[in-house]
Amino acid sequence: MERLTTEADLTRMANTVRKDIIKMLLAAGSGHSAGPLDLADIATALYFNILNFSPKQKTDPDRDRLYVSCGHTAPVWYAVLARAGFFPIEELQTLRKLGSRLQGHIDRLTTPGIESSAASLGQGLSIACGSAYASKMDKKTYQTYVLLSDGEHDEGSTWEAISFAGHYKLSHLTAIIDRNNIQIDGPTETVMKKENLKDRYEAFGWHVIEINGHNMEAIIDACNEAKAIVEYPVCIIAHTIAGKGVDFMEYKFEWHGNPPNKEQARDALRQLRSLDNKINPSDL
Amino acid sequence: MSNFSKAAHLSPATLRHDVHMAPTRDGYGIGVVELGENDERIAVLCADLAESTRSNLFREKFPERFIEMGVAEQNMANVAVGLSLNGKIPFIATYAVFSPGRNWDQIRISSCYNNANVKFIGAHAGISVGPDGGTHQALEDIALTRVLPNMTVLVPCDSEEARKAIHAAAKINGPVYIRLARVATPVFTTEKTPFTVGKALQLRDGDDVAIIGAGPIMHSALVAAHQLVEKGISCRVINLPTIKPIDSDAIEQAARSCRAIVTVEEHQIFGGVGSAITEVLAQTYPVPVEFIGMHNSFGESGTPEELLHKYRMDAPAIVRAVLKVIKRK
Numbered sequence: 001m002e003r004l005t006t007e008a009d010l011t012r013m014a015n016t017v018r019k020d021i022i023k024m025l026l027a028a029g030s031g032h033s034a035g036p037l038d039l040a041d042i043a044t045a046l047y048f049n050i051l052n053f054s055p056k057q058k059t060d061p062d063r064d065r066l067y068v069s070c071g072h073t074a075p076v077w078y079a080v081l082a083r084a085g086f087f088p089i090e091e092l093q094t095l096r097k098l099g100s101r102l103q104g105h106i107d108r109l110t111t112p113g114i115e116s117s118a119a120s121l122g123q124g125l126s127i128a129c130g131s132a133y134a135s136k137m138d139k140k141t142y143q144t145y146v147l148l149s150d151g152e153h154d155e156g157s158t159w160e161a162i163s164f165a166g167h168y169k170l171s172h173l174t175a176i177i178d179r180n181n182i183q184i185d186g187p188t189e190t191v192m193k194k195e196n197l198k199d200r201y202e203a204f205g206w207h208v209i210e211i212n213g214h215n216m217e218a219i220i221d222a223c224n225e226a227k228a229i230v231e232y233p234v235c236i237i238a239h240t241i242a243g244k245g246v247d248f249m250e251y252k253f254e255w256h257g258n259p260p261n262k263e264q265a266r267d268a269l270r271q272l273r274s275l276d277n278k279i280n281p282s283d284l
Numbered sequence: 285m286s287n288f289s290k291a292a293h294l295s296p297a298t299l300r301h302d303v304h305m306a307p308t309r310d311g312y313g314i315g316v317v318e319l320g321e322n323d324e325r326i327a328v329l330c331a332d333l334a335e336s337t338r339s340n341l342f343r344e345k346f347p348e349r350f351i352e353m354g355v356a357e358q359n360m361a362n363v364a365v366g367l368s369l370n371g372k373i374p375f376i377a378t379y380a381v382f383s384p385g386r387n388w389d390q391i392r393i394s395s396c397y398n399n400a401n402v403k404f405i406g407a408h409a410g411i412s413v414g415p416d417g418g419t420h421q422a423l424e425d426i427a428l429t430r431v432l433p434n435m436t437v438l439v440p441c442d443s444e445e446a447r448k449a450i451h452a453a454a455k456i457n458g459p460v461y462i463r464l465a466r467v468a469t470p471v472f473t474t475e476k477t478p479f480t481v482g483k484a485l486q487l488r489d490g491d492d493v494a495i496i497g498a499g500p501i502m503h504s505a506l507v508a509a510h511q512l513v514e515k516g517i518s519c520r521v522i523n524l525p526t527i528k529p530i531d532s533d534a535i536e537q538a539a540r541s542c543r544a545i546v547t548v549e550e551h552q553i554f555g556g557v558g559s560a561i562t563e564v565l566a567q568t569y570p571v572p573v574e575f576i577g578m579h580n581s582f583g584e585s586g587t588p589e590e591l592l593h594k595y596r597m598d599a600p601a602i603v604r605a606v607l608k609v610i611k612r613k
Binding site for chain 1: 327390392399
């Protein structure tokens with residue numbers, strides 16, 4: 001798997017991933033659109049630049065770990081894993097179909113590269129805490145990453161884990177929050193207030209970095225900064241635009257759990273293709 | 285003396301007043317320390333109940349492999365999953381009302397669906413918890429765990445069997461639930477008593493009725509069987525420490541030769557050991573069954589003896605159930 005180092009290459013890959021997501025959702029006929037699309041930049045940065053993880057390292061004890069807590073964002077992880085060579089790209093079209101290795105929510109036992117199954121919200125941070133604690137026990141220096149949605153901060157269990165990581169100063173732990181401001185029933189602040197997340201994490205003993213979750217340089221810089229901090233667990237609040245890249249989906253909570261129909265998919269792909277032409281080094 | 289099965293190697297003091305008494309949770313405390321001595325991967329997590337679950341024994345010996353979780357059972361279950369995915373064999377311990385009671389969703393998805401190598405210690409299960417009352421008497425935990433794919437469910441009958449169950453659990457690569465009790469009960473099995481996951485063990489020979497069940501109540505089953513000799517009734521007693529995977533052959537065989545069964549457990553009769561046994565019988569060799577256990581109510585405060593008597597889970601209740609089931613043959 002090729003490590004991508006320039007912003008142009010990473011952005012191009014993220015756009016490819018977005019197109020994969022639209023095609024997968026259209027073929028599946030069900031699934032989540034908004035979260036996967038807005039995570040495309042972060043997921044691409046992680047698998048193609050930040051993580052020490054490749055198809056050859058699936059069981060390497062020194063690999064970096066990425067746990068995804070919001071299992072419904074499966075399409076974006078499947079797309080980056082396929083693009084990174086963990087399984088054939090054609091297999092993406094089997095998403096949510098009977099017998100597929102690509103289950104509706106991520107599944108460790110079926111999909112190569114997935115570190116832990118997830119679906120019920122508020123569980124992934126605890127699992128990542130266990131991974132970070134294990135590295136401490138084994139005196140290993142791998143980094144444990146966990147991807148959380150903002151919506152799952154409604155779950156009390158998320159706060160149990162935030163408390164645990166702060167208490168035990170799990171410094172090899174980096175939590176990335178997809179702060180897209182939507183959840184199924186509406187805008188996050190209407191459904192259940194989540195401001196001010198930064199203050200809340202800090203009160204539990206975390207170091208917090210806030211970034212634009214669509215800026216490749218900012219994503220990579222924040223992860224490097226997090227790795228360098230050895231006293232505390234680090235939380236990166238990545239501000240994202242739900243449905244990013246497809247204008248009629250952007251900012252709309254209605255696209256949390258719905259796939260595009262044929263016409264909408266055609267429109268979405270046309271928009272994403274036009275972005276491809278715009279992405280060249282001179283534009284950036 | 286008794287009609288004990290030779291192969292069971294029961295203690296000669298089993299039916300005497302000087303039988304050694306210890307709670308099954310002691311067997312866990314001792315067993316997990318033994319495991320820790322030989323295996324670096326063993327870790328213990330506890331949710332603010334180290335002493336009453338006997339996890340303190342491990343904490344004293346291996347502080348670097350003991351994790352205090354605070355009163356946070358959901359987080360405890362999944363921190364254990366994270367540890368297990370990275371090579372550890374974590375035992376998580378608290379009261380059964382909290383785990384699997386509080387964190388069943390975590391157990392379902394992150395341990396069972398994920399097939400993670402986590403061992404769940406459910407302490408203070410059964411009505412014999414006593415004075416703490418109905419809130420603390422777990423009577424649903426077997427149902428909650430045995431319904432989950434990939435899960436193994438162990439219910440030891442005394443502290444020695446609990447110790448063996450802990451060793452056996454560590455050898456299984458996958459989630460295991462081990463149910464423990466608070467109160468000291470007779471230690472009637474011995475080091476020589478066989479223990480194999482998935483195998484029932486005949487404790488007493490007999491042909492008129494088979495009493496089958498799990499947990500410390502098996503001692504009351506032996507007492508009841510002994511008393512029934514006077515009435516000319518010969519009871520087979522079968523210990524079923526593995527509720528899942530269940531030993532269908534032993535159950536079918538008992539039904540074929542005794543043609544009447546009494547199931548015994550300190551658990552709701554809906555979904556528990558009796559249910560598991562009758563699921564087998566319905567598909568193999570249906571015979572009349574009487575259920576000893578909790579009949580659709582919560583417990584309350586009282587001494588273990590008072591509660592076992594009131595809720596008909598003591599030896600006299602088992603005797604009555606045997607007499608009743610014989611009439612239905």
